[in-house]
Amino acid sequence: MEVCMAVEIIMLGTGATLLMDLWALxxxxxxxxxxxxxxxxxxxxxxxxxxxxxxxxxGEAPTVRGEHALGWIFHYLTGLLFAALFLAWVGDAWLQRPTLAPALAFAALSVAAPLLLMQPAFGMGMAASRTPQPWRVRVRALLTHLVFGLGLYLMGLLAQWL
Structure with missing residues (x-):
């Protein structure tokens, strides 16, 4: 991977994940x-x-030493992975002219990760089916990932400007 592309992935992934975290706050x-x-x-x-x-x-599983740090590191590494996948999907040309639609489309697809992998693994069922309000959890997950997509777009604009 070329150094410039690595920097762009780090910038997009970190910035988009940070925006997602600000949205959560x-x-x-x-x-x-x-x-x-x-x-x-x-x-x-x-x-x-x-x-x-x-x-x-x-939440009832035994705690693991360093779980907070491990979870946050993995969260940001996942943001970097998603940024790399996004750039592989849209190509380098997107960085020259960032547009919102592909970033939001990718983000909408990325919501499959929590719905189909993490929620079942956490005991919440497929797409939060075992939670008291599954549709509320699903919509919140989608909105959170769309904010990540908005972050990809905004960081793309920033990268273009720089």
């Missing part, structure tokens, strides 16, 4: 909507080294 402050506890992500990853990939309820 705003939702919590303004609407009282709790964000995902990234310690759960770290706990999930920590249990994988012992062969446990699914949990009945991740």
């Amino acid at each position: 705003a939702r919590k402050r303004w609407f009282g909507v709790a964000a995902l506890d990234y310690a759960w992500v770290g706990r999930w990853l920590g249990h994988m080294r012992h062969g446990q990939f699914r949990h009945a309820a991740i």
